[in-house]
Structures are given as C-alpha cells and as structure tokens.
Amino acid sequence: MQLVVARIGRAHGIKGEVTVEVRTDEPELRLGPGAVLATEPAHTGPLTIETGRVHSGRLLLRFEGVRDRTGAEALRNTLLIAEVDPSELPEDPEEFYDHQLMDLDVVLADGTEIGRITEITHLPSQDLFIVERPDGSEVMIPFVEEIVSEIDLEEQRAVITPPPGLIDESEAVIASTRDETEGEAEGEAAEGDAAGDGKRDGA
Structure with missing residues (x-):
C-alpha cells in the first residue's frame, strides 16, 4: 500500500537541500537516509534520500543526484510516497495510519x-x-x-464529542431564531391579554 509521507517545499541553500512538509508520524522511519520513495508526479522519481537534518524546526532533505538549487527547486510540490505493508501498525497504539x-x-x-x-x-x-x-x-x-x-x-x-457548532452551525441559528420567535409570540400574547382580547391555551 502506498502512503503519502511528505511534500517537498522550497529549496534551502545552494547545495540541493529542500524543505519538507512531513505527513507521517514516523519521519525517522519513512524519511531516513537510504529510503527510496515514489513520487507524484511519477516522472520526478523515484527519489533516494541521501541526508536529512532538522533546521529551525523544519526537516531538510537532500536526494541522491540533486546537487544544486536549480535541481532542488525542480522538485518543489512533489509528493513523496512510501510503500507500506497494509498489516503494519504504528509502534504507538494511540497512533494510526x-x-x-x-x-x-x-x-x-x-x-x-x-x-x-x-x-x-x-x-x-x-x-x-x-x-x-x-x-x-x-x-x-x-x-x-x-x-x-x-x-x-x-x-x-x-x-x-464535538463542541457546540462544530457539526452543524445551522442548529444553533435555528434554535436562536426559534427562541426569538417564541419570545415575540409571548410578548404579543401578553399585549393581547392586557387589551382584553388575548386567547389562552384551550380556549
């Protein structure tokens, strides 16, 4: 099974490194040196990771055969795709593929x-x-x-267990409108009673 594990961003520096938007909870496994990844679009790959490092909180990768900024920029927005065994599960039981x-x-x-x-x-x-x-x-x-x-x-x-408004904001609007309508109706009824021509329930 193929899974998207990252998207290549802009070039970093002049030696072929690229920033990467990580889309996996296991970057050390999926995006480590030596990993061979398919790509989308397919004609840009497959790509083999040569080095990886974190810089200012972002993962930087260099791929085999990419040695300059021009080559790195040509990969921008490419999706990196890993082949994963469908039966494989994350090490953390609270995580899911x-x-x-x-x-x-x-x-x-x-x-x-x-x-x-x-x-x-x-x-x-x-x-x-x-x-x-x-x-x-x-x-x-x-x-x-x-x-x-x-x-x-x-x-x-x-x-x-969604907070109010997350699933259907219209519910809150409908409830609010209904409350206002009921309030107006009660007010009109009260005015009618005061004038002596209001009807009561069951009349």
Missing part, C-alpha cells in the same frame, strides 16, 4: 450517525478528518483527543 482511518463511520457517543471519513488533511498544528455526511455535505473534524474520544478499528467507527 491514514489507511486505517479512511472510511470509518463517525458517530456521536449516543450512536447518532454523523458520516464517513473520506479524507485526512495533515496541517502543521493538527490533523483534520474530512467527513461526508449522509446528505452529501462535508464537515471537518479536528483529530484531537478532546473531540475524537475513541477510534474502534474492529467496529470501524470513530466516536466524537
């Missing part, structure tokens, strides 16, 4: 169906589940412990 999470059902703690994970977006600060709802719309769920309370691979589901 993307392919394990794809197509999981997303439900609330009470079993209410929210949708299905169709994509996982890796951001610098956190990962996001892109969840397709039964009506075809999409919602983004941050993959953080405070919101995703359980990943059950046997049951093929992710249990979430």
Whole structure:
C-alpha cells in the first residue's frame, strides 16, 4: 500500500537541500537516509534520500543526484510516497495510519450517525478528518483527543464529542431564531391579554 509521507517545499541553500512538509508520524522511519520513495508526479522519481537534518524546526532533505538549487527547486510540490505493508501498525497504539482511518463511520457517543471519513488533511498544528455526511455535505473534524474520544478499528467507527457548532452551525441559528420567535409570540400574547382580547391555551 502506498502512503503519502511528505511534500517537498522550497529549496534551502545552494547545495540541493529542500524543505519538507512531513505527513507521517514516523519521519525517522519513512524519511531516513537510504529510503527510496515514489513520487507524484511519477516522472520526478523515484527519489533516494541521501541526508536529512532538522533546521529551525523544519526537516531538510537532500536526494541522491540533486546537487544544486536549480535541481532542488525542480522538485518543489512533489509528493513523496512510501510503500507500506497494509498489516503494519504504528509502534504507538494511540497512533494510526491514514489507511486505517479512511472510511470509518463517525458517530456521536449516543450512536447518532454523523458520516464517513473520506479524507485526512495533515496541517502543521493538527490533523483534520474530512467527513461526508449522509446528505452529501462535508464537515471537518479536528483529530484531537478532546473531540475524537475513541477510534474502534474492529467496529470501524470513530466516536466524537464535538463542541457546540462544530457539526452543524445551522442548529444553533435555528434554535436562536426559534427562541426569538417564541419570545415575540409571548410578548404579543401578553399585549393581547392586557387589551382584553388575548386567547389562552384551550380556549
């Protein structure tokens, strides 16, 4: 199984190094010296990692055969793809590979169906589940412990406890509108009672 593990960014310096946007929880395993990676677009690879180092909090890689800034810039925005055994699991039981999470059902703690994970977006600060709802719309769920309370691979589901407004902001709008309408209705009824022509329940 092929998994995207990084995206090449801009060139760094003049000796062929590139910055890398890491998309794996195991960069030391997937992006270490000697690793041979397929690419997207395919014609830029395969690429063999020659050296790697961290500079100012960012991973820098140099690939075999790339010796100058021009060659490094030519690789910009290339996706690096590793071949992974589908049965392989991360060392940390609290971590998951993307392919394990794809197509999981997303439900609330009470079993209410929210949708299905169709994509996982890796951001610098956190990962996001892109969840397709039964009506075809999409919602983004941050993959953080405070919101995703359980990943059950046997049951093929992710249990979430979303904060108000995350799943459907329209619910809050509808509730607010309803409250205002009810409040206006009560106010009109009170004015009608004071005028002597209001109706009461059951009249």
